[in-house]
Amino acid sequence: MARIRPPASRGRSRIFAFVETVGFRYGQRHAVELDCRPVILAELRKRFPGWGGKLGEDHVLDLGVIASLGVTAMTEDIEIKMTESGLPNTFVPGRNLLFFTAAAALAYRRGSGRSWAECARPTSPATRTAATIRSRHCRWRSALGMDRRFVLETPLMWIDKAATFALAEELGGKPLVELILEHTHTCYLGSRERHEWGPGCGECPACKLRKDGHARYRAARASRRSA
Ligand SMILES: [Zn+2]
Numbered sequence: 001m002a003r004i005r006p007p008a009s010r011g012r013s014r015i016f017a018f019v020e021t022v023g024f025r026y027g028q029r030h031a032v033e034l035d036c037r038p039v040i041l042a043e044l045r046k047r048f049p050g051w052g053g054k055l056g057e058d059h060v061l062d063l064g065v066i067a068s069l070g071v072t073a074m075t076e077d078i079e080i081k082m083t084e085s086g087l088p089n090t091f092v093p094g095r096n097l098l099f100f101t102a103a104a105a106l107a108y109r110r111g112s113g114r115s116w117a118e119c120a121r122p123t124s125p126a127t128r129t130a131a132t133i134r135s136r137h138c139r140w141r142s143a144l145g146m147d148r149r150f151v152l153e154t155p156l157m158w159i160d161k162a163a164t165f166a167l168a169e170e171l172g173g174k175p176l177v178e179l180i181l182e183h184t185h186t187c188y189l190g191s192r193e194r195h196e197w198g199p200g201c202g203e204c205p206a207c208k209l210r211k212d213g214h215a216r217y218r219a220a221r222a223s224r225r226s227a
Contacts, residue, residue, distance in 0.1 A: 020056040020110060022103055026095070027067030027075045030190040034060065040183050047175050061102050066095055080188060080204050088205045090188050104150045161213020162220065169221075186210050 023037050037058070045052035067075040072092050082088055156164055168176045180198070187200030187207050197214035200207035 017054065018056055019054055020059065022059040022061060022106055024061050024063045024099055024102065026063040026065075026092075026098075029075065029077065030185065030188055032190045032192065033185040036183055036185045040179070043179050043183055047179060048172060059106060061106065063098055063102060066092060066098060069094070090205065100152055101145070104152070107150065108148070160216075161209055162216035165214060165217035166220070181214075 021037070021041065023034055025031070025034060037060070041055065041058055045055060070093075072090060075092065080088060080090055083091075085091075159167065165177060165180070168180055172179075181196075182198075185192070185199060186209075188204040189201045191201035191207075192199045193201065195202060195211070197211045200210065202208075202211065
């Protein structure tokens with residue numbers, strides 16, 4: 001998703017006057033995540049009327065070229081496993097760079113200089129380093145190609161899933177956490193089987209991260225309440 005109007009900073013949170021959203025179709029196996037998007041937006045408008053007024057147009061961009069660049073378990077029906085690099089074979093090289101470029105180009109045409117990305121926290125020192133390089137690379141590359149400086153916000157990149165659930169509770173209380181558990185999607189296999197931690201197969205790397213994060217969020221919440 002992209003936030004594409006300038007924000008004003010207030011404490012640790014950035015308050016955006018207006019937000020537009022963007023998703024990408026790239027031949028992902030879990031294309032069901034695209035079906036979840038309009039439902040989530042409708043639920044956000046319904047459950048949080050104050051936020052709904054700031055939500056503008058939604059966009060879905062076709063980046064089908066990603067699937068033609070080579071086989072990964074994210075875009076082909078092959079077994080998900082870890083590779084020698086320490087990354088699962090669901091990793092799609094260059095995908096996020098293409099996401100950033102397309103989001104920045106869209107933001108340019110929509111009259112903004114800022115985009116916001118939902119990036120998962122890197123799970124190992126190697127991927128954290130790669131993510132930092134990617135993030136810095138995007139900053140200058142966007143400036144070179146866009147005729148203006150773009151700021152790419154990646155607020156979820158440096159917090160884990162437990163902290164992401166806690167942030168949702170801080171922003172929207174129990175209704176937002178329930179909306180996330182009911183309607184969002186992370187499972188690489190596209191499973192919508194419902195669990196306490198949300199929908200998914202429970203076994204793929206994305207499900208394991210989400211399940212573990214939700215358990216740690218619940219444990220931290222319980223210990224705060226008993227303190
Ligand atoms: Zn899964």
